[in-house]
Amino acid sequence: MPNFEIAIVGAGIAGVTLAIALHYRGINVTIYESARAFGEIGAGVAFGPNAVQAMRICHEGVEQAFQRVRTRNIWPSKEKVWFDYVDAYGQGEPKIEFTVSNGMGQSGVHRAIFLEQLVKLLPEGIAKFSKRVSSIEENGADKKVVIHFTDGTSAEADAVVGCDGIKSAVRRHVVGEDSPSAWPGYTGKYAYRALVPMSDAIEAVGKEIAENAFMHMGPDGHMLTFPVNHGALVNLVAFKTSSEGWDDPLRMTKPARQEDLLRDFAGYKPYIQKLIKLTKPEMDIWAIYDLGDHPVSTFYKGRVCLLGDAAHATSPHHGAGGGFCIEDSAVLATLLLAAVETRADKEGKDIPFESVFAAFDASRRERSQWLVQSSRFIGDCYQWRAEGVDRDFVRMEEEINRRVGIVSTFDVMDACEKAKEDLARRLRT
Ligand SMILES: Cc1cc2nc3c(=O)[nH]c(=O)nc-3n(C[C@H](O)[C@H](O)[C@H](O)COP(=O)(O)OP(=O)(O)OC[C@H]3O[C@@H](n4cnc5c(N)ncnc54)[C@H](O)[C@@H]3O)c2cc1C
Incomplete structure (x- = not known):
C-alpha cells in the first residue's frame, strides 16, 4: 500500500x-x-x-x-431509446415528434x-x-x-x-x-421531482408512457418520466423557466404543493394533468443552479x-x-x-x-x-x-x-x- x-x-x-x-x-x-x-x-x-x-x-x-x-425502458422495442419526445402542450392526445437513441437506451x-x-x-x-x-x-x-x-x-x-x-x-x-x-448561479429554471407508483401511472396515462422514457415538451416547461426500481416506480421531473429569480441563493429547495405544479403546467395536455395528480400533495421544488x-x-x-x-x-x-x-x-x-x-x-x-x-x-x-x-x-x-430552434422539431x-x-x-x-x-x-x- x-x-x-x-x-x-x-x-x-x-x-x-x-x-x-x-x-x-x-x-x-x-x-x-x-x-x-x-x-x-x-x-x-x-x-x-x-x-x-x-x-x-x-x-x-x-x-x-x-x-x-x-x-431500462420496459418495452423491448424501446431498448435503445433514450427518450421519445412528445409535444405535450395544448389539447388532445400525446404525439411522439421524434426519438433519440444512445446505444444503450434509458x-x-x-x-x-x-x-x-x-x-x-x-x-x-x-x-x-x-x-x-x-x-x-x-x-x-x-x-x-x-x-x-x-x-x-x-x-x-x-x-x-x-x-x-x-x-x-x-x-x-x-x-x-x-x-x-x-x-x-441560478439558471432561471426550477424542478419538481417525484416518484410515482407504476400501477397508478399505467392507469392514468397508459402503458407506453408509463413504462418507457418520455420527454414531454411545451413552452417554458418540460417534464421527463422514466421507469426506475425495476419498473415499480416512475421517476417524474418537471422543469419550469420563470423570470422571477430565486429568493434564497443559499437554499436550493423550497416547499411546494401539487397545486403549484398543476398551475405551472396549466395549458398542457390532459394526460400531463393526470400524471401530476399522481404526485404527493406536498413536495419540494429544486432551484437549478450551475457554473455556466x-x-x-x-x-x-x-x-x-x-x-x-x-x-x-x-x-x-x-x-x-x-x-x-x-x-x-x-x-x-x-x-x-x-x-x-x-x-x-x-x-x-x-x-x-x-x-x-x-x-x-x-x-x-x-x-x-x-x-x-x-x-x-x-x-x-x-x-x-x-435560439434558432424554437418549436422546430426537425x-x-x-x-x-x-x-x-x-x-x-x-x-x-x-x-x-x-x-x-x-x-x-x-x-x-
Ligand atoms: C433534478 C436533477 C436531475 C438529475 N438527473 C441526472 C441524471 O439523470 N443523470 C446524471 O448523470 N446526472 C443527473 N443529475 C446530476 C447529478 O445528480 C449530479 O451531477 C451528481 O449527483 C453530483 O454528484 P457529486 O458527488 O459531485 O455531488 P453531490 O451529490 O452534491 O455530493 C456532494 C457531497 O458532499 C457533501 N458535502 C457538501 N459540502 C460539504 C462540506 N463542506 N464538507 C463535507 N462534505 C460536504 C454533501 O453532503 C454530499 O454528500 C441530476 C441533477 C438534478 C438536480
Missing part, C-alpha cells in the same frame, strides 16, 4: 466512485462527509454508455452494482438504492461523518494539506479531492472566496483538486452530470495509480500530485464545461426557447442527437490512456 493518503471531501456519486476506484488500486483514502451517514435523495438518476464504461474502469463492482439495480436507478450498493464496496470506517469542511490550508514544510472542519477539529492528508458538490467549500479554496466561480456563467479557470491548486459537481456543476438536462462525475473518478484514479507506478520504490513518497492534477485538469475541464453549456441549450430546446432532433452523441460515445478508456501519456510528458520535463 503506498504510504500516502488522499482525503476525499463529500460522499455523493463523485466521492464514493472515486473512493472505490482508489481503494481497489491500493491507495489509502479517507472520506470526510458533512452528513451523518451515507445517503442520497429518493429520486431517479440515469446513466448512459459513457458512464457505464467509466464505472467499469473505476472498478467492476461499480458496474455490477449498477446492472443489479438499473431499470437506464435509470433509484439514487439511494444505487448508493447503498456502492457503499458495500467500501471497507468499514473509510468515511468520517458529520465532518463539514470549513477551510483548507496547504502546509509548505511537510507538504501536508490541513483540512479544517466546522466542529473545530482538523485532519491532514497528502492531497485533497473536493467532491463536495455544487456549493463546494473546496472550490472556494481552489478559486478564492472572491472569485465569481466560487458560487454557482462563471466556469472555474482550473480544477486544482497545489495539492487540492476538484471533481464532480464541485468542479463543473451542470443543469441536469443532458441527464449526464452524475455520469461525468464517474468519468472524472475513472480518469483521476488512473492518473494516481500511474503516478504511483512510475515511482521506483512504489511507496508513494513524493507523489507528483500537482502534475497528476494538472493532467486531470487538461483531460477533463473542456469536456465537462462543454456539458454545462450544452445542458443549458438542450434544456431550452425542450421548452421551445432555444432542428431540435438534429441538435439533441448531435449533443447526446458527444456525451454518450465518449471513449473513457482512451481518455484515461491519453491522460496517462500527458502525465508521463509532464514528469519528463
